[in-house]
Amino acid sequence: MHAALQQRTTALSTLVARRAQHTLSAPLATGFSTSLALRHGRTRTTTAAPINPTSASSQLLRQLHSSARHLHENPLGIPKREANPAPKIPRRAPGPPQKSGIRGVNHVVVVASGKGGVGKSTVAANLALALAKTSPEALGRPARIGLLDLDIFGPSVPLLMGLDRAGEPELSDTNKLVPLQNHGVKTMSIGYLLPPDPNTPVVWRGLMVQKAVQQLLFDVDWSQGGDLDALVIDMPPGTGDVQLSLGQLVVVDGAVIVSTPQDVALIDARKGVAMFQKVGVPIIGLLLNMSHFKCGSCDTPHELFGSSDKFTAAASELGLDVLGKVPLVTSVSDGGDAGRPVMVQSSAEGDEVREAMKHVGEEVWQYLASRPKVSGVRG
Numbered sequence: 001m002h003a004a005l006q007q008r009t010t011a012l013s014t015l016v017a018r019r020a021q022h023t024l025s026a027p028l029a030t031g032f033s034t035s036l037a038l039r040h041g042r043t044r045t046t047t048a049a050p051i052n053p054t055s056a057s058s059q060l061l062r063q064l065h066s067s068a069r070h071l072h073e074n075p076l077g078i079p080k081r082e083a084n085p086a087p088k089i090p091r092r093a094p095g096p097p098q099k100s101g102i103r104g105v106n107h108v109v110v111v112a113s114g115k116g117g118v119g120k121s122t123v124a125a126n127l128a129l130a131l132a133k134t135s136p137e138a139l140g141r142p143a144r145i146g147l148l149d150l151d152i153f154g155p156s157v158p159l160l161m162g163l164d165r166a167g168e169p170e171l172s173d174t175n176k177l178v179p180l181q182n183h184g185v186k187t188m189s190i191g192y193l194l195p196p197d198p199n200t201p202v203v204w205r206g207l208m209v210q211k212a213v214q215q216l217l218f219d220v221d222w223s224q225g226g227d228l229d230a231l232v233i234d235m236p237p238g239t240g241d242v243q244l245s246l247g248q249l250v251v252v253d254g255a256v257i258v259s260t261p262q263d264v265a266l267i268d269a270r271k272g273v274a275m276f277q278k279v280g281v282p283i284i285g286l287l288l289n290m291s292h293f294k295c296g297s298c299d300t301p302h303e304l305f306g307s308s309d310k311f312t313a314a315a316s317e318l319g320l321d322v323l324g325k326v327p328l329v330t331s332v333s334d335g336g337d338a339g340r341p342v343m344v345q346s347s348a349e350g351d352e353v354r355e356a357m358k359h360v361g362e363e364v365w366q367y368l369a370s371r372p373k374v375s376g377v378r379g
């Protein structure tokens with residue numbers, strides 16, 4: 001191994017350790033009754049602050065006395081909209097639920113993977129910014145982009161986008177959550193509505209999760225200042241309920257599947273592809289994250305996690321495009337921790353990542369150009 005490469009292993013092992021910790025810290029769903037404690041915890045933290053009558057948390061205060069039986073109907077504490085009622089949990093009904101568009105959103109792109117910790121959230125945040133930077137000329141104005149965090153158990157969008165201390169979202173006059181904006185991108189995450197204590201895991205499962213997903217999908221007002229040209233959705237790891245709910249409820253234009261070169265990640269990427277195909281979500285392509293590492297002393301890309309040729313071969317076997325290869329770079333993870341994604345940084349170290357992500361942005365726009373605009377909307 002290079003002397004210079006050896007010198008950089010400290011930085012690298014920090015990165016790898018962080019990834020491992022990240023994957024392990026995903027909270028377990030332990031049961032329904034604890035959700036009350038979570039909500040009481042959240043209420044305690046909000047009573048200390050002056051109450052803004054339109055904030056979601058103060059609406060939640062008013063709902064405190066609602067029984068546990070009703071909690072699963074409204075996990076985010078969004079008050080009822082009489083004129084435009086919140087969607088109900090699908091009861092046993094004949095046939096699958098109807099897919100629809102999201103009001104105020106022209107196109108939906110999801111970033112997903114079968115596996116945890118491969119960089120989905122990081123890619124999703126940077127893809128949102130890349131889409132803003134590569135706005136199609138035909139629009140004649142900068143594209144309006146949103147980023148929706150559908151990771152109920154491990155939301156990372158608030159931190160990644162520098163909005164972890166932004167406070168709670170306001171409610172619009174139609175009782176929808178108003179997105180929080182930074183770096184020119186509108187965002188929504190369950191993280192904005194949870195108590196600030198990072199040790200309080202979300203302990204919902206089943207219907208609560210399903211309903212929270214529905215509220216995040218249909219109870220956010222994306223339309224202020226003009227409809228979004230594209231909404232990027234950051235998915236939780238795996239192929240579970242959230243993925244299924246999304247695929248069944250929303251017309252998704254396409255999915256970007258993130259993978260790392262390790263064999264196990266590739267196997268999981270295959271699972272992710274299969275699941276989206278099953279629920280009728282087209283795959284835009286694969287993105288290879290942490291494809292290589294440049295040591296700084298030579299120009300050889302060191303393929304630390306396995307050969308990218310193998311990845312390319314797997315992609316062509318699946319009949320999928322490789323949209324880009326994103327190297328392992330410290331400014332990507334440091335930027336994520338600091339709320340300044342690499343796309344908004346300017347240090348030379350991030351140049352290769354920015355180029356790769358811009359290319360992915362262009363490919364996604366090109367793909368979206370051929371997609372029809374969704375006719376029916378909900379929310």
Ligand SMILES: Nc1ncnc2c1ncn2[C@@H]1O[C@H](COP(=O)(O)OP(=O)(O)OP(=O)(O)O)[C@@H](O)[C@H]1O
Binds near residue numbers: 022
């Ligand atoms: N290209 C990269 N270079 C350096 N670090 C990266 C890169 N991509 C991701 N990381 C780091 O890897 C860790 C995991 O990334 P991230 O949270 O985006 O993964 P994830 O797939 O969304 O995880 P989860 O499945 O838990 O949601 C983070 O610390 C992130 O900063």
Ligand SMILES: [Mg+2]
Binds near residue numbers: 121151234235237
């Ligand atoms: Mg994530």
Ligand SMILES: [Zn+2]
Binds near residue numbers: 299
């Ligand atoms: Zn080298």
